[in-house]
Amino acid sequence: MAKSPLSAVHDDHGGHHIHNNSMYVKTALTLAGFMILTIAAAQIDFGHMISKQYGYWINNLIAVLIAVVKTYIVVLYFMHVKWASSLGKLFALLGFFFIPVLFSVWTDFYFRQHEPVAHWYNNDYVESATPRIIGATDGAKIAPGEENTQNRIPKSVW
Amino acid sequence: MNWNLFNYPMNPPSASNFAAEHDALFYAIVGQALFFGLLTFALIIIFAFKYKKGSKADRSSPVYENARMEFWWVLVPTILGLATFFWSTKLFVDMRTPPKDAKEIFVVGKQWMWHVQHPNGVRENNTLHVPVDTDIKITMISQDVIHAFYIPAFRVQFMTVPGRYTQMWFRPTQVGKYHLFCNMYCGTQHSEMGGSVIVMSKRDYADWLMQHGQVRENLTAAQTGEKMFNKIGCGNCHGAQDLIPRGPTLRGLFGTTRETGDGRKWIADESYIRESIMRPTEKVTKGYGVTMPSYDKTFSEEDIMNLVAYIKSGANQSLPTSSIAASIPGIQARDASGKAGLNSNAMQFNSDTADATPTRRGNAPAVGAMASEKGDQQ
Amino acid sequence: MSHAAHGDEFNVLKFQYEDMDQQNDSYIVGMWTFLVTEVMFFGMLFLTYSLYRANYQNDWFTAHEQLDWKLGGINTANLLFSSFLMATAVRQAQLKDRKGVLLRLAGVLACAFGFLVIKYVEYSGKYEHHLFPGPGFAPDVTHFHGANLDHVQLFFGLYFAMTGLHGVHVLVGILVIGALGLMWFKGKKIVTEDYVPTELVGLYWHFVDIVWIFLYPLFYLMPNPSVGSGGGNH
Amino acid sequence: MSTTVKTEVGGMEHFHTKPELNYLTNGHSIRSWLLTEDHKRIAMLYLISVSFFFLIGGLAAAGVRYELMSPAGNMMESETYNKLFTAHGAVMVFLFLLVAVPAVLGNFLIPLMIGARDLAFPRLNLLSWYLYMAAGTCIMLATLGGGVDTGWTFYTPYSSMYSNSNVSLTLLGVFLGGFSSITTGMNFIVTIHKMRAPGMTWFRLPLFIWGHYATGVIMLLGTPVVAITLLCVIFERTFQLPIYSPELGGDPVLFQHMFWFYSHPAVYIMILPAFGVISEIMTAFSRKRVFGYHMIAFSSLAIAFLGFLVWGHHMFVSSQSMYQSVIFSLLTFLLAVPSAIKVWNWTATMYKGNVVLASPMIYGIGFQGLFLVGGLTGPFLASYGNDIHLTATYFVVAHFHYVMVGGSIMGFLAGIHFWWPKMTGRLYNESVAKWNGLLVFVGFNLTFFPQFIVGWMGMPRRYHYYYFAPEFQPYHIMSTLGASFLGIGFVIPVIYMVHSLFKGERATDNPWNAHGLEWNTSSPPPTENFRYKVIVTDDVYDYDPVAEHENDMQLAGGKA
Incomplete structure (x- = not known):
């Protein structure tokens, strides 16, 4: 498209440029590169090289950071x-x-675990070895509006 | 005109350790509000009439901006606000940190009643009997929607949330009968989800526990928990000692630090135990596999509270061989003789809920709230 | 600065504006304010997602294995390519190249449809495996390695809510791009005289792309929180 | 009075309505109203619909109030009562307070005040009205076809899993209303940024515009969050997509976070435009430039921003982390400061002014009195130690009614009285309006002041029965009595306003002798707002009380 006579001309008003196609191609290629990087980074376990416990957060961090950079490029x-x-x-x-x-809502969920009050927030971080025995999988779930209020949580079996 | 109509108190009774400080704070803010409110409104009215169009007031050199004045307008409320903030936060931190040796009472909220269970197993609905001058810690949970446990005379209130324990504490200071409300809208009969809090002398409270226990059931929370423990057969895996490879012993578990397989550490508090029953796969103690089934959908919140109480009571004792005497004087003696009660109907608690089933009714005010309130008159 | 030189500008300039600059600036700022609301709109879902995921890391990892990262990856590339096409379509609009714009918009539409087709394949797969939350949620337990199925259900609840809302945005995008293409096809002055309407649609479409840029790694590429096991994908 | 330079514009005649026509007479067909893109007509559409929903909400409130006169309820069952207070809350909040001032007065006045021909996106403006009407229809259908009993806060899990009333339809209505709000906010922001007349710099903008700018920012940033939150509840009810379900490990308290993240700033959507109205009225009827213009302008923005950081004070007892509560408590105290600045600046505006006690000023002073009480009872609830007793009692009910009714509705009434001649070209009966202002003020205080006391005594809100606590009754009787006066006080303006449309004296272009661009065009304005090109050369609020006073004195002396 560089053959178009207008391609290099800067539009005066509003400061809107007409850019070369190469700019768009470069941007798209960069984004594609980052996409491959995301997938590749997810295959490698960075975190557990560093910390056995919370290492997977490093992978999360990398994934989100790449997404932020991609967003930045798209927006710019x-x-x-x-x-x-x-x-x-x-x-x-x-x-x-x-x-x-x-996201400052997070502070609540973070602080809850430091409360003198029993906490809700915990990482469940276990090895899943055997299938869990399912006592009552939600077959009997009550649709909203069908039955009001009673026995939402099944009564004791005794 | 019948002036008796207005012969009512303008403030709630003050019957807990928090009331005095709370009221002082309240009236301090009332003072601030009155001062600024009256001052400002008086100024508005004075200006409106003094500078009324055509009046002879002096209007020379009007002021449109005055940085110094506005600086003070910013500074004074900020300082007063911060002072109030620090005071109220101090009070609030007191309210949120229960003393360690507080007597624990369990409360379960459900549509539309409060279940109360005393540590020795005595249960009541929509009333709460507490001894005077004793630190009381309320551990609460909801079985369905969000409720709020509110005792105006004590100036305490906290919500009960499904799936999570919440706590509050207080120390009653005045013997008497006070309102107990649900203060979080919870459905049709929200306004009747409540009853009364009865503060008794310690002696009366012990007597009440005795009598009430005979009438209803003579099992402590821990004993009911023990019965369930045996019935489900928890001991099959959680033996008296760490001999069986399937599960750790629960003897002396409460309050200790547990280490999971990945090296993380947890304090075995009420929540930990509840979570371990509901979601046993999540914090598996080091050295054990994931074998325990989840009891998420099989237990009611009351059941779990009982189990927790049982495991808790065994903090310094052996399990599951002995039944645990409650810590309240006067009950212990009876416990020894009341052991036969272990075989009594364990469905007692659930049958309580059955007769409290909320039903559609007309305008006649006669729901569980009032009924139990009348029944529990001193 | 005046555009009075353009004879046919009156057809395009709305009566409340003084000149084209004011109108175009207003449009662009207006579009960005709309995108601000969209950011907050999805922001709330991402917040919910992050809280629950932090809480149920392990169960969610097991649940995420049901998603096919390859299909998601194809869709990511697909949206990226369509975004590129959209950006160049705006460029062609600046050059007033009607044919070029139409060609690229058609490409964008094709990508969008492709995206929805892949999404349909994924959704119907989940539905067949009874992974749609609610009363019909009855997954094959053996696939979940002992994970808490409640949390798995929570995962799929958010998965369907977030990708579903994104899908709705793609649908709206198809409608808007279709309408824009039609206007270009008919040679309506409102689009041919000035590139800004095309730019506005482009901004929207790029935003849809951005949402997916976050959705893809968060849902399809989770790292395994368990000790010693390899990467995120099996 | 030379706020503008009037230049006849050449070449733009085809935009102009004929000289004898104004926006009301420029087209009489229903179609010309329902498909109008004229911001003034849309404002009038909003005025009519908002008044209708106010009536509905008011009727529901009347039902609630009369029922509460007796402690055991003698009119209805609990279920009906719950549906009534929900209808009152939902209709008043989502269909009246959030739209009343911005969509009626803001829509009408923003282009007039900044010298524009219309808002930036007139069609979007019309769409916003239609969305609003769709929202109203949904909520009305839900309310009349069975009712909703969740309370206007829709707390989960009650709303998502337990209530078997028309929650989804209501939530859909709120969702649509949210989009109406978003489009209005977008329009305001872009208009204020891009459509100002030449010479209308940021610090020549009337404070009304500043208030609406801040409002627009809140609408833009807050509304989508609550929209998607409520949408999630709809999903949860209809498709059973679990989002907040505690049974599956979801957190119901998260809903409250998300709800109040919007709904606290939403209080400022209701009150900031009213602040703008009062700033205009205080300065126009004190005949004096508002005291501390910059402070008021910036405090609006400060409120809009800080308003987003304090939502947690609604959740002090909702089992949110106590550390978080402390932070929210602190921020809430800080937020009190900009509001205090405004009230004192208005008071100082009257100092050495030339106060005209016309009816808008009566309402304006009423606003100040009521908002003072509302504002000063805020610290009770901001301080955690106190709030733990007072939250969700009638103390809170009284507090937010003082802010919302005393603030927002008094501001709305004041603004309607002030700009009524401009909107309709007619004058209403001034003395009736003045006495009515007094009636509303007294009736309001009688209604809601007893509620502070009964709340302090521990009466929980949303209670149908209180037979177990008969000591609350006298306060409820007082409250109901006051509500009757208040109801009359809200009906009377409708009567004399409508009467003025047919029998009222014709208004001049500037009946209050106020300064501002909107008073420089004819009453009612033509469709294009100004028949000349507007160029602003003078400062805002260039009143001269001293000269006016001397003038008055001379006139008085001349007569004597």
Whole structure:
């Protein structure tokens, strides 16, 4: 498409450039590279090389970090935020800025385990060796609205 | 006009250790609010009339911005707010940290009643008998929706959440009868999910436990738990000693540190035990395999509380050979003679729930709340 | 700055705006404000996901083995490629290259349909294995290595909620891209005169891609929390 | 009064309505109303629908109040009572408070105040009204076709697994209403950013605009969270997709986190626009520039931002982590500061002003009095130690009614009275309006002040019966008595407002002699808002009380 006479011309108004196709190709290739990296990183157990207990968090961290970088690239290049006005940049950031605010809910679930009150939050971190015996798998689940309130949790067997 | 209509108290009775400080805090904030509220509103009214259009007030050199003044407007409420915050937080931390030797009472909330179980096994619905001047820790759970256990006279309230124990504590200071409410909307008969809290002298409380126990059932929570323990055959795997390879002994388990296979450590508290019964695959003690089935769907919350109480009571004793005497004086003696009770009907507790089944009814106020309240008059 | 030079601009300029710059800026900022709401929309689900997963790491790992990371990977590549096509479609719109735009939009649509077809294959597989939560949830126990089936159900609850909502966004995207393509096909001035409408659709489509960028590793590529076992995929 | 430079515009005539037509008379067919893209007409549509839902919510409230006069209930069963208070809460919150001021006054005035011809996205604006009506229809269908009994907070697991009333339909309504709110917020933000007339800099914006800007930010960031949260509950009920189910290991308290993450900021969606209205009225009727313009403007933004960080104070006893509670308690105290700034700045605005006690000012002063009480009872609930006793009692009920009814509805009434001549071109009966303002103020206090006392005594909210606690009764009787006055106080304005439409005196362009762009166009404005190009040259609120006072004195002297 470089043969188009307009391809190198900068549009004056609003600061919107018309970019070379190569920019889009490079961006897409980078993203594809990161995609392969994510899959590859998931095959390798980084964490347990470092810590036997909580090592898998390293893998999680890597996966999320790669996703963040990919997002960053998409937002900057495909969504043209790199060339946007400061107002556009502000609003592009706003949502991503507020995600941490939303995630502050985590503090509650983190702190609960340090309470004098019995806690809910725990990592279940076990070796699953034998199949679990299923006493009552939810066959008898009561649909909302079908039956009200009584015996949601089965009574004792005695 | 019948002025008797207004012959009512303007504040709730103060009957717990928290009440005094709570009320002091409350009235301190009332003072602040009155001061600022009256001051500001008076100023609004004064300005409105003094500077009314056409009045002869002095209007020279009006002020539109005054950074110094606004600085004070920011500073003063901030300081007052912070002072209140520190005070209330101190009170709150007290409220959230039960003393170690508090007497533990179990409460299960369900639509629409409160089950209360005293440590010696005496149970009651929608009433709570407590001895005066004794630290009481309430361990609560809900069997269905979220409720809130609220005793206005004690200034304490906490929600009961399904799937998780919550706790609160207080020390009653005044003998008397007080309201007990459910304060989290929980369905049709929410307003009648409650009854009363009866604070008795220690002596009366011991007597009440005796009488009540004879009428209802004479098993402690731990004893009921023991009975269940034997009936299910927990001891088949969790023997008196670590001889059987399938499960660790539960003797002296409570309060110790448990290590799971991956090297993580847990304190064996109530929650740990509950979780181990409900989801046994999650924290398998080091050296043991995953063999225990889950009792998630088979036990009611009351059952689990009993089991927990049993395992807890064996913290310093051998299991499962002896029944455990409750710690309350006056009960111990009877326990020895009441051993035959071990064979009595263990469904007692569940039959309690049966007659409390909420049914649709007209406007007549006669649900479990009132009925049991009347029955438990001192 | 004035666009009065363009004779047919009046057809495109809405009456409330002074000029095209104001209109275009408003559109772009408006689209971004919409995307902000979308970020928060999915943010809440990601939060729920992270809390539960942290809690039930092991059960969820077992549950995630039911998902086919290869199919998910194909979809990831698929969306990435469609995103690339969309970006170049916007470029062609800037160049007022009608044919180029139409070609690329058709490509995007094909990718989107492909995505949904793969999703359908995955969903029907789950449904056949009774992995859809609710009363019909009756998975083959032997596949789950003793994991707590309640937590497995929770996993599939969130899996269907999150990928389902993403799927709905893809569907909406198909509609919007289809409408845009139709306008280009008919040569409507509102799209041909200015590239911004195409850019707006592009922004939306890139956002759909971004959501999947997170969904893919979180659902399909979990690391194994168990000690000593290898990587995340079996 | 020279706020604008009026320039006749050449070449734009085809936008203009004919000189004798205004936005009300420019097209009379039903279609011209229902398919209108004119922000002023949409505002009027909103006004009508909002008033209708206010009536419904008010009727439900009346039922609740009369039922509570007797401790054992003599009118209805508990189930009906629960459905009534849920209907009251859901309709009032989602169909009235969240939309009343922003969608009616904001829609009407934002373009007028910044000198634009319309909002940035008129069609989206219309869509938002339709979404709102769809939401209203869903909630009405659910309420009338059996009712909902979860309370407007829809706490799980009661709403997701136990209630067998029309929860899903109601939640769908709230979900749609959320999107209506989002589109309104988007429109406001983009309009305020991009559509300001030349010369209308950020610090020449009226404070009404600042309030609505902050509101828009909250709508944008908060609403989607609650929308998806409620959608999850719908999933859980209809497809049984477990999200919050405690039986499967889900956490019901997470729902409360997500719900209040929006619903606390939502309180500011209700109150910030009302703050804007009061800022306008205080300055217009004190004939004096508002005191501390910048402080009020920034405090709006501060409230919008801090409002997102305090949701946990609704959950002090919900078994959330106590460390988290401490943080929330602290942040809540900090949040009290910007609100305090506003009230004192308004008070200081009157100082050395030239106060005109017209009816909007009466409502405005009423707002200040009620909001003061509402605001000052906030610290009781922000302090954890106190809240543990007071939460979910009538103390809370009284507190948020003081803020929402005393704040939002008084602000709404004040604003409607202030801009009614501009909206309709008619004047209502001023003296009736003034006395009614007083009636509402007194009736309101009589209704809700006793509730503080009864709440402090431990009366839980959402209780149908309280025969076991007869000491609560006198307060409920007082409250019901006050509610009757309050109800009358809300009906009377409808009567004289509607009356003014037909019999009212014609209003001049600027009947209050107020400053601001909206007063520079005709009453009612033409469809394109201004018949000339607007260029702003003067500062906002350039009143001169001293000169006006001297002028008054001279006039008085001349007469004497």
